[in-house]
Amino acid sequence: MPSKHIPDMTDEPCRRCKENLPVLVVRSEPLCRECFLRYVQTKAIKRMESFRVRNAAPDHQRKLLLALSFGISSLTLLHILDGQLKNQKQRTGRTGFALDVVFVDIPNAETAASKEEAFIKIQETYPGFHYNSLDLHDIFEMASEASLSSLLCGADIKEDNTPTEKLASLVFSLTSATARADVITTLKTRLIVEHAKSTGCEGILWGDSTTKLAEKTLSETAKGRGFSLPWQVADGDSPFGLTFNYPLRDILKKELVSYVDLIGPSLASLVRDSPAATQASTSSKNTTIDDLMKQYFESVEENFPSIVSNVVRTTSKLEAPAVDSSAPRCHLCSMPVNDGRFGIHGWGGDQQDGVDAVATPGPPKLCYGCTRSIPKPATNTSNRS
Amino acid sequence: MPPSPCALCHTNRALILRPKDHSKLCRQCFLTTFETEIHHTITSTSLFTRGEKIAIGASGGKDSTVLASVLKTLNERYDYGVELVLLSIDEGIKGYRDDSLETVKRNAQQYGMELTILGYDELYGWTMDQVVEQVGKKGNCTYCGVFRRQALDRGAARLGVRHVVTGHNADDVAETVVLRGDLPRLSRTTSIVTSTPSILTTHTNIKRSKPLKYAYEKEIVLYAHHKQLDYFSTECIYSPEAFRGSARALIKNLERVRPSAILDVVRSGEDMAKLVPGSDEGCGGTCSSSVPVAEEEEGGCGNANANGRTAGGEMASIEQHLAQSEVAAEHNLEVEVTTSSVNGAQNGSVPFTSGKKGRKNKAQPVPLRKLPKQVMGQCKICGYLSSQEVCKACMLLDGLNKNRPRNTIELGYEGQKKDQSINGVASGIEKLAVNGV
Known part of the structure; x- marks a missing residue:
């Protein structure tokens, strides 16, 4: 939802330039169009501080990967960075970093043709970057470790299946909408990481707004992944050997919506987002935990924006444990699992009193959260007595 | 379709769809499973020691009634060798607490447990009815919550009990994890045991624990129903x-979408508590060597109906407070020098410029601060454990007493005074007021 427009507040000029008429109120400040656009851009570019020209070695071009979903946030990020790079070039003759863009295609109802069209259009609008479009099932060919294949045996998938078949069977084997959404998002992140590594990028730029990071915080908390939150929300080193940055982390989703609105059709026409307002699904069968959190923060953001940013700020204060390269990792999300605490058993909340709490579960070693999403192997689930 | 048999005993008809994992159980198997899980919580965390005297914080509501019933059952079944007593706090709310205390009195007889009732009027010189009369309905939950925490500790000290168990359930814990961006508080709410190093008269710690920490609210209701508890x-x-907060609603929605979600939030909360900077609980509160210190809890009713603090008005005030902090963070230096009051109030929500990349910002006016580590001291009025000079209860009481009309005639006020001097809180306040004049 866009920020409040205030056609009738004409008596007070823009709080920043004190000249123009305000077009909207941002965090209780009436701002004009120019000042608002600058406000958003400054917030994003401030987060790119370490990628300024003066931090770039003259003999080495740093390369970053932008993960594009064609949603409002990642498109805005591309738009802003495009402007920043042009600006750097103009002022210093070089740029602080080079940008690659990747889009991961997730099989859904949309026609291949319209995706193709969008992909061509974006390259025309923002030329000069290296673009790639991947299919989600590429992950089965890219992930080097055997970890994913151990997952597949549970879902009854054979090694010689095509990647498309493997993905379809894996998704089909999941028993809830939450699990499907969760596994797809997890695989998507891993695919983007693998792609970044294979193309020599030192870090990934994600388009997540404050609101999205808050959603993710509570969503991952609800899915039992509290242990990996610092790696999923904070700027800096990820456990994957490259950095994660969220340049839009100080901007609310509704502010990004207004930004795209005010920039005009050149940007707005590129957006291929799911319908704006998240509809509360009538059946809880089709609702996912991610949906719930999205709805929750959409409403909180309206009246309590500081609560949204406080969630993110607080989470960023959590300290990620030091990662040993030999630390055991989850076979699905690839996060380091401290002390090898795999699975959902063996903690205070596991109430089975050790009856069938297997200390070291079989091949797919999954973290607590991923264990909740991936159904147990078909063997001996039915005969628990 | 034939009735499905119980998934555990395969003999009886399944009557209960278990909220936690949606398994179909018969009545008896459900009750046993529920009890066994609490037993598991108690034994795996070595919660009780033989010979210990334990006070159950009893309100007459479902949580504490189930807690009392289950603990009695388990103590007999597994021979814990603990002595169980009931401790009730009378907030002085007519039409609510007086009725619920009647329930506790019946429970005491049913379970053969000794019951002690301690009143706010006796401890603080104010009943909640009087507090509400003065401060209005809005915000009175803060008074009630702050008073209750101390009241339980004082009651326990009076009974010579060093361990108080409360009926906090998994939903309560999950709600707190989701609700607050208050990291120091995270370990307190997620750990099963907290302790109050009591500096009151005796030099003993009062241990607080929540044996129902992993029990779903819905299962507690089912248990009470099928056991026909009073x-x-x-x-x-x-x-x-009607005032139910959005965090509570969110937890309930999560449970609907994925039954394990409440437990998963609790697990996340435990794991996150270990990532709080400066925390030394590598064990998630399960080993006894590092028991988080329970501080006076702010706001909210202590138990199941923790609605007040999540209500709309409360969210608005948190929002306002945070927005101020954000402004303060942006104008970093000036604000810090000129308005000490803003900083004083921030406590726990210190504005950070987070992000490792942004940190090299050369214009960093203030060195990155560690999270405020709470240093525990003693309230200079009543001697209760407090991170501030004066504990919250005394601060609230001071405000109340200042505004108390001087000339009203109150029956029984003299009598109450005598009681107060035994406990020291209210009379301490009066002394302070005298000194201050």
């Missing part, structure tokens, strides 16, 4: 059901 189910008249 409990009191009316909501506090000052904190009506």
Whole structure:
């Protein structure tokens, strides 16, 4: 939802330039169009501080990967960075970093043709970057470790299946909408990481707004992944050997919506987002935990924006444990699992009193959260007595 | 379709769809499973020691009634060798607490447990009815919550009990994890045991624990129902059901989408508590060597009806407070020098410029601060454990007493005074007021 427009507040000029008429109120400040656009851009570019020209070695071009979903946030990020790079070039003759863009295609109802069209259009609008479009099932060919294949045996998938078949069977084997959404998002992140590594990028730029990071915080908390939150929300080193940055982390989703609105059709026409307002699904069968959190923060953001940013700020204060390269990792999300605490058993909340709490579960070693999403192997689930 | 048999005993008809994992159980198997899980919680965390005297914080509501019933059952079945007594706090709310206390009195007889009732009037010189009369219905839950925490500790000290168990359930814990961006508080709410190093008269710690920490609210209700327990189910008249906070609603929605979600939030909360900077609990509160210190809890009714603090008005005030902090963070230096009051109030929500990349910002006016580590001291008025010079209860009381009309005639006020001097809180306040004049 866009920020409040205030056609009738004409008596007070823009709080920043004190000249123009305000077009909207941002965090209780009436701002004009120019000042608002600058406000958003400054917030994003401030987060790119370490990628300024003066931090770039003259003999080495740093390369970053932008993960594009064609949603409002990642498109805005591309738009802003495009402007920043042009600006750097103009002022210093070089740029602080080079940008690659990747889009991961997730099989859904949309026609291949319209995706193709969008992909061509974006390259025309923002030329000069290296673009790639991947299919989600590429992950089965890219992930080097055997970890994913151990997952597949549970879902009854054979090694010689095509990647498309493997993905379809894996998704089909999941028993809830939450699990499907969760596994797809997890695989998507891993695919983007693998792609970044294979193309020599030192870090990934994600388009997540404050609101999205808050959603993710509570969503991952609800899915039992509290242990990996610092790696999923904070700027800096990820456990994957490259950095994660969220340049839009100080901007609310509704502010990004207004930004795209005010920039005009050149940007707005590129957006291929799911319908704006998240509809509360009538059946809880089709609702996912991610949906719930999205709805929750959409409403909180309206009246309590500081609560949204406080969630993110607080989470960023959590300290990620030091990662040993030999630390055991989850076979699905690839996060380091401290002390090898795999699975959902063996903690205070596991109430089975050790009856069938297997200390070291079989091949797919999954973290607590991923264990909740991936159904147990078909063997001996039915005969628990 | 033939009735499905119980998934555990395969003999009886399944009557209960278990909220936690949606397994179909018969009545008996459900009750046993529920009890066994609490037993598991108690034994795996070595919660009790033989010979210990334990006070159950009893309100007459479903949680504490189930807690009392289950603990009695388990103590007999597994021979824990602990002595169980009931401790009730009378907040002085007519039409609510007086009725629920009747329930506790019946429970005491049913379970053969000794019951002690301690009143706010006796401890603080104020009943909640009087507090509400003065401060209004809005915000009175803060008074009630702060008073209750101390009241339980004082009651326990009076009974010579060093361990108080409360009926906090998994939903309560999950709600707190989701609700607050208050990291120091995270370990307190997620750990099963907290302790109050009591500096009151005796030099003993009072241990607080929540054996129902992993029990779902829905299962507690089912247990009470199928065991036909006698409990009191009316909501506090000052904190009506309609006021239910959004965090609570969110937890319930999560449970609907994925039954394990409440437990998963609790697990996440435990794991996150270990990532709080400066925390030394590598064990998630399960080993006894590092028991988080329970501080006076702010706001909210202590138990199941923790609605007040999540209500709309409360969210608005948190929002306002945070927005101020954000402004303060942006104008970093000036604000810090000129308005000490803003900083004083921030406590726990210190504005950070987070992000490792941004940190090299050369214009960093203030060195990155560690999270405020709470240093525990003693309230200079009543001697209760407090991170501030004066504990919250005394601060609130001071405000109340200042505004108390001087000339009203109050029956029984003299009598109450005598009682107060035994406990020291209210009379301490009066002394301070005299000194201050």
